[in-house]
Amino acid sequence: MKSKKQDINKKTIGKILNYIRHYIPLLVISLILAAAIVVGTLYIPVLIGRAVDLFLYGKGGVDFDELYRILIRMGIVIVLTAVSQWVMNTINNHITYHVVEDIRNDAMRHLHDLPLSYLDKQPTGDIVSRIVADVDTFADGLLMGFTKFFTGVMTILGTLVFMLRTSPFVSIVVIFITPLSFFVAKFIATHTHDYFQSQSKIRAEQTALIDEMIGNQKIVKIFAKEEAVKDRFNEINGRLHDSSLKAVFYSSLVNPSTRFVNSLVYAGVAVVGGFFVIRGFALENANIFTTLTVGELTCFLTYANQYTKPFNEISGVVTELQNAVVCASRIFEFIEAKPRTPEAENAAVISDVKGNVSLKNVEFRYVEDKPLIRDFSLDVKPGQRVAIVGPTGCGKTTIINLLMRFYDVDEGSISVEGLDIRNVTRDSLRGSYGMVLQDTWLKAGTIRENICMGKPDATDEEIIAAAKAAHSHSFIKRLPNGYDTVIGEDGGMLSQGQKQLLCITRVMLCLPPMLILDEATSSIDTRTEIRIQKAFAKMMQGRTSFIVAHRLSTIKEADVILVMRDGNIVEQGDHESLLSKGGFYAELYNSQFAV
């Protein structure tokens, strides 16, 4: 169990390293600088020790010439070290932020590669939290890791060399006691991992709730449910409090404990070093194995501090990295979610679409054991208008999901111009359709940007013409900055009807050979709708259109009416023939004006 967890961690770290790979030259420079910094930092105590040794003979015994030489050397080392520090920090920041940028870009690229079946299932807030918050936490962890891990390791190695060169025996004290701090840190880190994970999970749950409730604040208000929602929030918040408290407190134990070990080393060096200095007074042929000067002892004491400091830092980094790895694994989980079926080999680009669409024995289900569309066939000729009617929830929008290849059929096939759409590039398939959905979606940006989605290079004249045709021109004109008015996320202040008009304008502008209209006009008043329908009629001329609509007028003008019930086409035909048949359609129609 535990090894499995570590295995996953290892894999995640491998993936992180994979992202760093592109920055190897910078990384090498950073490493060299880190080494320079370590040497500089370690050399200063040696110089100080030498200076201190000049003071041994007390009054009148100080050799100032030697002292000046030492001090000048110190000055040079200090400046070089400081410059290296700054450059290294800057490089490391550069690497970290760019890795984060790369990961976010990859996540976004992957988002567009994921099947809708995945995105429809995953709460929006959760994905957002992965791409934004988790990547950020990960970045902070990585940043700390970069700057501290390398210098840490090098300081340890460097100190070891410097110490062994001065006095192997005293070094042994340092070398033997110090690893204790490492074990302490590791012990704490493994025990806090679970707290961090549960904290991460509860945070995601809370983000999802915030997303849902704040996104629908008005409904909450209508039902005066502010208190109930607050209660739910507070319940999660309470759990977050408990798990955060544990994660924060236990991880903060690392510092004092390792510092204590550090102090033990320090005391040990002071005692053993003291003995060696005394011993040196009695010896004639002193060498590094037998003696120590006071200056070397002070240098050693500084090292004793510095030698445990990197352990402190590395252990601090370990907890931070632990957290970062948890976040990273959540990000990679998203980035590695199974992408949609790749484009078929030699997928054709369909162009010159006339509008022949045929569905053959299509079967489809969202959930494994709940078949929705069964054995559905339909042939549509160019320019035909297909109206899909039926009680709500009978699978009308599902057909759109299939036509646009948002979802793939389970059995049977759909073809356009005789080509199975699975053998056609998604891009060219979708480019052949103009779509207006019931869910009006607009992006934050200007009105113009929203209209130009299908045709980025449209001229002002074309845009205005499309807007006039869709009857949106008059309200756009009245907005503060006309076509350049910036609208907020999801349309912001626009009314539902205005949003819908914009979505229609969007399609009006690019006019692909086939149209999909999903209850597109349900929020627009009839007077406007009449005008739009006239425009639509013009637009539909010679274009194959699929319309999910409840408007009688739309239905009556259709060439084929598909009457759907529970995912099945129960009737098929034109208005007159269906009425005279006296079936389900007639029942629907006749109830229209009944109260």
Next chain:
Amino acid sequence: MKSLLKFLKNYKKESVLAPLFKLLEASFELFVPLVISRIIDVAIPGKDHPMIIKMGLVLVGLALIGMVAAITAQFFAAKAAVGFSTELREAVFSHIQTLDFTSIDKIGTSTLITRMTSDINQLQNGVNMVLRLFLRSPIVVFGAMIMAFTIDVKAALVFVVTIPLLAVVVYGIMLLTMPLYKRVQGNLDKVLGHTRENLTGVRVIRAFRLEKKELKDFEFDNRVLTKAQTHVARFSALSNPLTYVIVNGALIALIYIGGVRVNIGDLTQGQVVAIVNYMSQILVELIKFADLIVLITKAIACGDRVEAVLKTRNAADAREKDDADNKAESQAENSFEKPCNESAPGGEYIVFDHASLKYAGAGDETLTDISFSVKKGETIGIIGGTGSGKTSLVNMIPGFYKATSGSVRIEGKNADEYESTELLNKVGVVPQKAVLFKGTIRSNLLWGNENATDEELWKALDMAQATEIVKGKENGLDAVVEQNGRNFSGGQKQRLTIARALVKNPEILILDDSASALDYATDAALRKAIASISDTTVFIVSQRASSIRNADKIIVLDDGAVVGVGTNEELLKTCEIYREIYNTQVET
């Protein structure tokens, strides 16, 4: 930022104890150089082995007490910081609950989410670190200086120069980077907004094959964010090297002065070592402090953003406050002029009396001089073009929007004068956008009335024509509803939201174009069921003439004004706009 400190109120004890224990820890550390200096000056020259061991034990003892103090401090700091963030999150969330729709639109959902999540997390971290380190560092710095003074006044003067210099550098970098961090957060917001947008609009983006463009836009924003981040980092990365240079420069000075003083015989070797050690302690502390400053600057920037949410006041409230005096006067006038209206004669249940509505910041009135009255139990149809003010009108009944002039009275009492929940309890609203919440069908329906029995739920479902939806689900009422109800179709959601409002058993039911996704048959059956509840006053806002033509009274709106009130027959004779709507729908 300051106003956020009140969230530490419940953690006063912890917020004092944490730094206090840190202080304890720091003071013990300050004794260490003195002990070393005794070893060098007394024990070593005297070849006193037992004394060296004794001093070693003193060092261990100091460390042990230090560790206990530090762990205690960490505990209090963690408790205060986590408690702080928990209360702050709660307060921000409750505050958002009080915001009206206009304010939320203005701030933007994604910003609210970052502020509630990553900003508050950063703040928590900041508070934790401040409690742990903010006092410790100055204590060590000044403590070291004082200790140096006890050893040698002249050498200690180096400390007096060094410390202010360090303060200037550290503070200067903080001032420099603070606004830059704010910008970074702003850029992060943009990236977040983009991410959300790409998720909510994934169908449209794919339909218009905008994946590449969206990706490019995202990459652009992402790049801007990275640039802003590296820009700040360039400055904040200065603090470590600069402090390093200053402190080590001071060491050079100290050793030089020490050399001179030793040469005159005023100082011993061990004392010089002690003073050097104090300066080194300052350096170690400053490196930590510089890290802390980075963290604090970030936290303060986050704090300001969170504070901004807490300070957002509803436009309406603000207006209300400003206009409080005027309103009081005009109301007094009104009641004097039209005393008879107050008693609601003739069983008039809801009265719009020359009511107008102007949104804050909007140029024109959305509704102008609306007057009509409704009797209890009547069904009112409201019809009109897009943007004609239908939704605004019905939203004035439960008091979501307040009349800017004139009045809306329910049972003779001004809508403004009701306690908000009192009025909301009477009114059931089914909004245009059908939204269900994550949970079960039952949990969603219970929003209408927490104490409703299953029987009542089924009755409401029945009226809303939603019985078959629920029966079709494996777990019936306990069927799972995913976030935003996206495992239901638009029509299903509409019917369930209608049922939700019916569960409330409201005196006034408002259907705001909430049957638009229903087919005619279901729509008709729904209206028939609703009409059967006799004492409920129903408002139906619709685009369909068929939905409202049997209403007791139809109100035709055009561009914010009432252009016709009456029954279907009356309006067909008198109202041009109504006739146009009616004919286009019935004839085609």
